[in-house]
Amino acid sequence: MQLVKHDLVIIGGGPAGLAAAISARKNGLKDILLIERDKILGGILNQCIHDGFGLHTFNQALTGPEYAQRFIDEFYELGIEVMLETIVLSLDKNRNISVSSKNGFIKIQAGAVILSMGCRERTAGAISLPGTRPSGVYTAGAAQNFVNLQNIMIGSHVVILGSGDIGLIMARRMALEGAKVEAVFELLPTPSGLARNVQQCLNDYDIPLFLSTSVFELHGNERLTGVSVAKVDKDFQMIEDTKRVVPCDTLLLSVGLIPENELSLGAGVNLETTTNGASVDDNYMTNVPGIFSCGNVLHVHDLVDHVSGEAALVGQCAVQYLHQKSLLKEPSITIETKQDVRYVLPQKVSGKKDFTLSLRVTRPMHNGVVMIKDNDRKVARKKMVRLHPAEMIRVKVKAKNIENAKKLEVSVQC
Ligand SMILES: Cc1cc2nc3c(=O)[nH]c(=O)nc-3n(C[C@H](O)[C@H](O)[C@H](O)COP(=O)(O)OP(=O)(O)OC[C@H]3O[C@@H](n4cnc5c(N)ncnc54)[C@H](O)[C@@H]3O)c2cc1C
DSSP states (O other): OEEEEEEEEEEOOSHHHHHHHHHHHHTTOOOEEEEOSSSSSSGGGGGOOSEEEOTTTTSSOEEHHHHHHHHHHHHHHTTOEEEOSOEEEEEOTTOEEEEEETTEEEEEEEEEEEEOOOEEEOOTTTTTOOBOOOBOEEEHHHHHIIIIISOOOOOSEEEEEOOSHHHHHHHHHHHHTTOEEEEEEOSSSSOSSOHHHIIIIIGGGTOOEESSEEEEEEEOSSBOOEEEEEEBOTTSOBOGGGOEEEEOSEEEEOOOEEEOOHHHHHTTOOBOTTTSSBOOOTTOBOSSTTEEEOGGGTSOOSOHHHHHHHHHHHHHHHHHHHHOGGGSOOOOEEEEEOTTEEEEESSEEOSSSOEEEEEEESSOEEEEEEEEEETTEEEEEEEEEEEOTTSOEEEEEOGGGSTTOSEEEEEEEO
C-alpha cells in the first residue's frame, strides 16, 4: 500500500474545491492535492446546462459548464496536482486519509484538509412516500443527469414535488424537451426556490404551482400511473376532502439537499443541526484543527458565486494555518440566532478580523432589517426590501465594532 504526504488535501473538485485550490496556490502554497471521484472536475455544474451562473463574479449569465470551465482552466494553468476517479473513503482527526484510486488503495497524511464534497439529494425513501414502488420516480438532479448529460428522456407526463431550485429548473427542462409538465406541488405556503426561477421556469412556461399541497400516494405497478395529491393544513396534515389523483408517468423529487458529511463525522467534526454542515469559525476551520469546510457541504448555497468566494477565503485560511498556526486565534465570540433567523455562519469568530456573516431567515418578509447586536449595542445592520428563506443573506461585520464582545445576536426587525 502506498503512503504519501501532502501539505494540503482538498476533497471534492466542484466549484468549492477548485476555488479553494486556486486560492491556496495563489497564496504561495506549492504542495496541494485535489481529489475528485468523478472523471472530470466541475462537480454538479457539469449537468447544470441552464444559464444564471456567474452574475456576481463575472457580470455574465454563464451556463454551469461555462462557469466551471473558467476555474478548471485556471486550476490546470497553475499546475495543481489532481487525482480523478478517486474516492476518499475515510478521514480521521489527525488528517490521515484513505483513498481508493485507479492505482489501488492509498494512504495520505495531510497537513491541512479542505472538505468540499457538496450535497446529495433527498430521495423518496428519505421522505417516506407512501404507495407502490413503480419505476418513474427520480430525484430532480438524477433526472437532470439523464436528460442533460446522457440524452435519455425519462418520461412524458411529469409531476414535480417540491419547489426547490433544482425542481423548478427541471420543470422548464422537461417542458423544453417536449414533456407535459402537469404541475409543481409544494408542501410549504411559499416557494422554496429563488423568485427568479419561479418566474423564468414556471410562469414563463405556464406550469402551475400548487402551494400547501403535497403528494400522499404513488400509483402504478411496473410504471408510475399517477399520484394522489391533497392540500395540507397549517400543521402539514392532509385535508382529506381535497385529495385527488393526478395522472402522470414520472415524478421528480426536489425535496432538499443533504450535505455529504460522512467523512466529516468520521474525523470528529461537529455538525450544526440547522445547516447539517460543520460548525466553523471565521477561518472556516471546524472544531478539528487543520480541517476546514466550504461550499455546499458546509451549508447549501443558492448561488455558485458565493460558493467560489467562500472557498477562495478558505484556501487562504488553510495556507495561513500551515505557515503559522498561531496566527489563527482561538475563537471567543459566539454568534446566536434570534427572531426570524434560521441559521448563521460562521457560528463563532475571533473578533480579530472583519468577516462576512451568512444567514437565512425562517419566513418571507418585506422591508426588514437584519440586525447584529452585542448586548444592546448595534454592530452591523442590513436593510432589505425582500427577505426569503430561499435567498442567503450576507452581512459584513467589522472587527473594530466587536472588540470585547462575548456573544453576538442576529435577528430580523420588520
Ligand atoms: C440543479 C442545480 C441547479 C443550480 N442552479 C444554479 C444557478 O442557476 N445559479 C447558481 O449560481 N447556482 C446554482 N446552483 C448551485 C451551485 O451549483 C452549487 O451551489 C455548487 O455547485 C456547489 O459547489 P460545491 O463544490 O460545494 O459542490 P459540488 O458541485 O456538488 O461538488 C462536490 C464534488 O465533490 C465530489 N466528492 C464528493 N464526495 C467525494 C469523495 N468522498 N471523494 C472524492 N470526491 C468527492 C463530488 O463528486 C463533486 O464533484 C445549482 C445547483 C443545482 C444542484
